[in-house]
Amino acid sequence: MEVSLRRRGDLEGVWALAIAVWTVNLSASIYMSKRPVQEIEKKWQERWEQDGVYHAQNGVSAEKFYGLVEFPFPSGEGLHVGHPRSYVAIDAVTRKQRMLGKNVLYCIGWDAFGLPAENYAIKNKVRPQDATQKNIDNFRRQLKSIGFGFDWTREIDTTYPMYYKWTQWQFLKFFNSFYDEVEQRARPIEELPLHLNKDDYRMAYKAASTINWCPRCKIGLANEEAQGGTCERCGNDVEKREKAQWMIRITKYADRLLNELEGVDYLEKIKAQQINWIGKSEGAYVDFVIFGSKNHSDKVTVFTTRPDTLFGATYLVMAPEHPLVATWLKEGDVKNQDEVQAYQSMSAGKTEMERMAEGKEKSGCVLAGIEAVNPANEASIPVWISDYVLAGYGTGAIMAVPAHDERDFDFAKKFDLPIVQVVESEDKKELPFPDYGVAMNSGFLDMLPTWKAKDDMASWLKENTKGEKATTYKLRDWVFSRQRYWGEPIPIVHCEKCGYVSVPESELPLTLPEVEAYEPLDSGESPLAAIRDWVEVACPTCGGKAERETDTMPNWAGSSWYFLRYCDPHNDKALASAEALKYWMPVDLYNGDMAHTTLHLLYSRFWYKFLWDLRVIPEECGNEPYAKRRSHGMILAQGGEKMAKSKGNVVNPDDVVGEYGADVFRTYQMFMGPYDQAVPWDTNGIEGVRKFLDKVWGLFENAESRIENVELETLYHQTVKKVSEGIDELHFNTCVSQMMILTNGFVAAGGVPESMREGYLQILAPFAPHLAEELWAMIGKTGSIHRSAWPSFDPSKLQASTFTLVVQVGGKVRAKLLVDADISEESAKELALNDENVKKNLDGREPKQVIYVKGKLVSIVV
């Protein structure tokens, strides 16, 4: 106390001096006083909540703005400094939109089901419910301390039964719908033509699927839980296993998910990722007649993107799992049965790790006794099996054209198979592989290379019933089952008589029962299977003996539609009312991690399109959920490494907010680098931002406001323009630096002119909302600054009265002259030519040409 009083005293002396000569820079000690920022911030956070400053209004006619950030998974570690980056950014965007008078929807919630919570519960012997609740409380406290403009009355939690009631309800929609190929949309299953079997057409269906199996944990893993071929839980290598799983027919939407990207504004690389994942390729199916098997009508269909190279197909390769191979083995058609079976079991036992380690080294086994006929030239070619052919893509079999495919080439070299090039008539210049010529000489097939254009070949195949045009996708149907406890129970009952039956809507939510242990069972089933009195139920249709589905839904389920729930979070009649959806959807700006731009984005777009088809989402909302999608770069640890608990370099927002306050934290997050790029955290860098905000405080606490200064006015209008546009473009770092420039201008001038005070605080408000609010009150304004009107700039005041005219001679800068903004071309040129240094560099030469660029430069060509 004493110290600060003494400083105040010092300050007065300095201040007298500053008034005497107003250009004198503000003295150091003005900024010294330690303000209790955390208290001030807390005060406003409470006030905002009380006054409902950030509440979104349903049922109004005002223009809306829906800003969305990915809701977090509330982990036990708490928020880390990377989490809030996008929250701060979209907070700034939505604050500006709110100040433009729009009705803003900006919410947060918890994506709280999932594996880590379950593992934590198992390890620490607590209920996942309790652990999750504790984590949510911690996350909520942390987020609130940063002062986001979330509408907290709309907070959602995917594990809350009134939320997952609707997740389950939507699953039943999938179960009770089919895809109408003609109309290209989903329709209720009751509308399926009567001659078709409903169970073959449901959008959600149960089928055997290959899963990643961890033999140590005895558990099935989703692909994303088994990345790199190892178990996320124990690090053991995973194997492939067949298991009956719930699947969703996302593949029916492949073309729409691809084509309708054209109507949305996504970052180019995000679109590219969606396109890659869908993996559409166009080509043809080609039928190869088989001889050597007992069934004389056997044929193998292959998919190729290069039907024009059919003449170069010198052998056939099938995946070891191909069903025809099993048939031929059973029938005794294959002469080298033992060898083939050995190869099959060898490749089935291979883990992902082993496959990857093998790289390009090809393996395989010929099917002795089986031959195929190349439909283009009737040549007889051998048939092989190899695991470089994937069972799950195309038809599970390929025609090998070693001259035109590197993998086929490797295989042919290894097993000494013939290589025949297909050339475009006379054009033999471009050989696909350098040593092709050598390989060609070893070929024994006496075929003359011929050529047909891709489309010609496809139609030739069609005419001769030897194949047809075809399109394939990498996208697979969505495996929707998890053998786990901590997820939404799948509301399906299996009846011996009726098959799979929906749990009646009236019984939703089907709540997760309490269990003794959360570990999966030895059988690989979810722990729910152990609760017999929960599993055993009467069939809802016939009343007979039936069993509940014990699989739960994947984490993706709850996050596929949460943005719809924000629109109307307390509705108990529907997932959201049609009016609310019509008003709020689509999302105007969606931001999230680059890590979620493939799966989550694809799943939620698909989910939305499906609900839209069924008109659960009104038609007016449009066919895409997110009008605009952006992603933020990662925050790295100091030094550029990834932040990781194991490396001990994680920065906790609590510490930063505790030391500097939320405003400094937020502003630094926006200043540290381009929003879409990865940037390392810098403990020194944050000091610079603290100094900046301290200067702002100082300007309002101590400095003069009766200042008139034309240059400041220009700078002010330029800054308002830059910040207004920068927020829309997500160029936050340059917004902050521009505000720093303006602030430095005010400091140099000795204060903020009266006419600029409000606007100055208002442009600061999206970045440092507490500080702006406090100073807004300090200058006597009533009502929240965050509900005030966004300032405008005067375009006529953007131009300074003078500018630096650059003079170039022969492309090199030879002079910089300060001139009036309205200087005429003639006088500018004259001034330039008369400059001493310009004359010296001209060295008596006559200029060939003098170019004048208004407001910029004079370029003298010699």
Next chain:
RNA sequence: GCCCGGGUGGCGGAACUGGUAUACGCGGGGGACUUAAAAUCCCUAACUCGAAAGGGUGUGCGGGUUCAAUUCCCGCCCCGGGCACCA
């Protein structure tokens, strides 16, 4: 291998539609205030030759277009991310 990004001072990064390269911040150097330190403020700073005036070089590398290129074109190199034996 394929598809996206990106390469600018000691560091994070600015630069509109081709028109002063390095704004803003960090760190460095020098100075003021202080008994001293911290804090704060001021000055300084791409590299290089020069006392200075001024010159030369400079945005990953090599070419090109232009009065003028970080920006446009051609050919490479490196880094980050995504996908990956996808026929």
